[in-house]
Amino acid sequence: MSKNAREDILEVAKKAAQARGYGGLSMRDLAAEVGIKAASLYYHFPSKADLASAVAKRYWEDAAADLEKIWDEYSDPAERLRFFPVTFRRALENENRMCLCSFMGAEYDDLPDPVKKEVQVFADVNVAWLEKALVATGAVEPDASEARAKAVFAAVAGAQLMARSRADISLYDTLIESYRTAGLLPA
Amino acid sequence: MSKNAREDILEVAKKAAQARGYGGLSMRDLAAEVGIKAASLYYHFPSKADLASAVAKRYWEDAAADLEKIWDEYSDPAERLRFFPVTFRRALENENRMCLCSFMGAEYDDLPDPVKKEVQVFADVNVAWLEKALVATGAVEPDASEARAKAVFAAVAGAQLMARSRADISLYDTLIESYRTAGLLPA
DNA sequence: ACCTGAACACCGTTCAAGT
DNA sequence: ACCTGAACACCGTTCAAGT
Numbered sequence: 001m002s003k004n005a006r007e008d009i010l011e012v013a014k015k016a017a018q019a020r021g022y023g024g025l026s027m028r029d030l031a032a033e034v035g036i037k038a039a040s041l042y043y044h045f046p047s048k049a050d051l052a053s054a055v056a057k058r059y060w061e062d063a064a065a066d067l068e069k070i071w072d073e074y075s076d077p078a079e080r081l082r083f084f085p086v087t088f089r090r091a092l093e094n095e096n097r098m099c100l101c102s103f104m105g106a107e108y109d110d111l112p113d114p115v116k117k118e119v120q121v122f123a124d125v126n127v128a129w130l131e132k133a134l135v136a137t138g139a140v141e142p143d144a145s146e147a148r149a150k151a152v153f154a155a156v157a158g159a160q161l162m163a164r165s166r167a168d169i170s171l172y173d174t175l176i177e178s179y180r181t182a183g184l185l186p187a
Numbered sequence: 188m189s190k191n192a193r194e195d196i197l198e199v200a201k202k203a204a205q206a207r208g209y210g211g212l213s214m215r216d217l218a219a220e221v222g223i224k225a226a227s228l229y230y231h232f233p234s235k236a237d238l239a240s241a242v243a244k245r246y247w248e249d250a251a252a253d254l255e256k257i258w259d260e261y262s263d264p265a266e267r268l269r270f271f272p273v274t275f276r277r278a279l280e281n282e283n284r285m286c287l288c289s290f291m292g293a294e295y296d297d298l299p300d301p302v303k304k305e306v307q308v309f310a311d312v313n314v315a316w317l318e319k320a321l322v323a324t325g326a327v328e329p330d331a332s333e334a335r336a337k338a339v340f341a342a343v344a345g346a347q348l349m350a351r352s353r354a355d356i357s358l359y360d361t362l363i364e365s366y367r368t369a370g371l372l373p374a
Numbered sequence: 375a376c377c378t379g380a381a382c383a384c385c386g387t388t389c390a391a392g393t
Numbered sequence: 394a395c396c397t398g399a400a401c402a403c404c405g406t407t408c409a410a411g412t
Binding site for chain 2: 019020021023024096098101102103104105106107108109110119120123144147148150151153154155156157158159161162164165166167171174175177178179181182183184
């Protein structure tokens with residue numbers, strides 16, 4: 001693919017993990033897609049756990065950068081919140097994939113600790129951004145803003161999961177719109 | 188365990204699938220826990236897909252029965268809705284397990300078609316019950332009731348997923364309470 | 375009717391060996 | 394520095410064979 005095998009591995013592994021999770025991520029298949037042998041993977045990453053941890057870390061770093069971009073592009077607090085669900089929509093647009101961290105959240109029991117840690121940072125980053133954005137709208141009581149931010153995150157993740165389980169992206173849009181009608185997200 | 192091996196298999200497989208999903212369900216481990224050899228599993232079920240399909244079918248049947256019970260036990264529509272999240276809470280109480288169908292929803296790409304079908308029926312059953320209950324409260328416009336029912340289902344599933352990913356059942360309670368404060372569920 | 379051992383093609387992982 | 398083949402203990406599954 002590119003000149004940098006390590007980059008290729010991370011990229012292909014990310015897409016695979018978004019579709020099949022940690023357990024479903026096959027080192028042999030991954031290697032084949034990158035164009036090397038499975039054993040060669042272990043030159044770049046000491047173990048599957050290390051690889052997945054690096055993938056999850058980059059995943060939340062990219063998410064954080066995306067959220068920063070939304071923040072800077074819009075000044076209206078409600079406008080910013082309008083765009084939050086778009087980042088989760090993109091995974092579904094991308095061949096019905098889902099958030100890597102939602103999938104791995106489900107796999108909690110089988111997740112190596114370093115991976116678990118990065119997965120939780122992803123949620124932390126999203127919740128912190130949402131809380132900041134919600135407080136700025138002034139529509140949420142300050143002492144309820146953290147709980148509300150978590151609620152929005154959980155609900156959006158749930159919408160993505162449900163839409164994926166039907167391979168129906170229009171269902172995702174319906175769900176987000178219902179959240180707005182119900183008052184969970186600003187209309 | 189019991190006298191009936193088939194029953195034991197279904198029961199143990201259900202708990203395993205709630206913790207590790209379809210992919211994480213190991214026929215060898217399952218057999219060991221039941222007290223037979225892996226090959227013997229294939230006497231009772233022709234394949235892993237058939238076993239998982241039977242498990243998922245029973246799962247939504249049990250869920251439907253639970254919902255019926257809630258419906259009959261309470262006559263106040265809002266009261267009925269108050270108890271909906273309790274069924275999802277029980278999985279978390281049970282050693283941080285989650286809804287089998289949420290997990291398998293994430294595994295969409297690797298799910299055999301018969302399993303996929305049963306998983307979707309689970310969502311259908313829940314959404315139909317929720318819609319009935321929401322309409323009865325009179326608080327939701329009739330032409331928005333289906334979308335709202337789906338939204339509640341997705342949000343509750345998302346709350347369960349997020350709480351599981353932290354092994355924190357109190358987070359689940361916080362999220363459900365936030366849904367009520369926000370207006371997604373009746374307060 | 376119900377279960378088993380042995381075999382099949384897979385998997386993640388290791389490691390000594392190649393260039 | 395980067396990759397590989399061969400081997401390890403696993404996996405789901407099959408099947409002929411046992412009782």
